Amino acid sequence: MKRNILYIEDNEKIGSYLKEELEQRGFSVQWLLSGDGAEKEVNQYGIVILDIMLPGLDGFTVGKRLKKTAPAVPILLLTARTSIDDKVEGLQFADDYLTKPFHTDELVARLEVLIRRSGGTHSERISLGNYIEVDSEAQMVFDKRAGEEIILTGKQHHILMYFLRHPNQVLPKEQIYEAIWEETYITGDKTLMVHIHRLRQKLERYPDSPEIIETLKGIGYRVKL
Incomplete structure (x- = not known):
């Protein structure tokens, strides 16, 4: 696994601090302003940490x-910009989004997840719940219990x-909708809810008591890995 990081940050105080912290934890860091x-240079690195507000x-x-240039290299956006619009735009290309201020332990945990996902055997399957497996490279979903592929609609x-690109994260429904449909979410729209309901019918053992796609009332959804 590559633990060398391309870090792009124009704030010299933050950049110097984080470079030192990450190097103490076993990473190699190339810091650009x-x-x-x-x-x-990007193809030489295992991961990119990128600020949004750059000169x-x-x-x-x-x-x-x-x-x-390097679609296989994960990008983690590390920024003080916290609006849903910024997150939605950033997550169109980035693999994760962490807002400042942040705790170094959380940043390192997220980096480790991204490195594990990008390294190793690409055909490794991701387990969801007790009997669902996803082959992310082949873009296929399997029911281990039945020994069959689960056919999903495009949406x-x-x-x-999208959930699997952001594992264990609470994703606001607005963010999911705007990333998938590429249009502004209108309050009260039930489109996403209907699609997730139907997705649960295919993935969950007990769709009315979901274990894979969790609902966080008033916020959004989360998939735990």
Whole structure:
């Protein structure tokens, strides 16, 4: 597993502190003050930590270019921008989004998850609950108990894969909707709820008491791995 990080952050105080902290925890860190030239180097690294508010090209632009150049390299956005709009835009290309202020332990935990997901055997299956498996490379879902593939609709598939790109995170319904449908969420819209209900019918042993796709009342949903 690659533990070398390309870290792009223009705040010298934060950058210096975090570089030292991560190196003490066994990472190798290349710290840049802007995104200039990052595309030429990104394939040398196992992961990217990227701030949004950068001089010159902003982090959204830099991140999209990096992901296009090196789609297999995970990107973690680390930023003070906390709005849902920013998160939705960032998660169109990034693999995770952490807001400042943050605890270093949480950042390291998220980095470890991203490194595990990007390293090793790509065909490794992800287990959900007791008998559902997902082959993320082949984009297939299996019922181990029945020994059969579970056929999902396009939207059900996109929703599930979105959850798997953000494991163990509480995802607001607005964020999920806008990422999947690429349009503004309107308060009271039941479209996402209906799709998740139907997805549960296919994945959950007891859809009325879900164990895979959790509902956090008034907030959104979470899938635990």
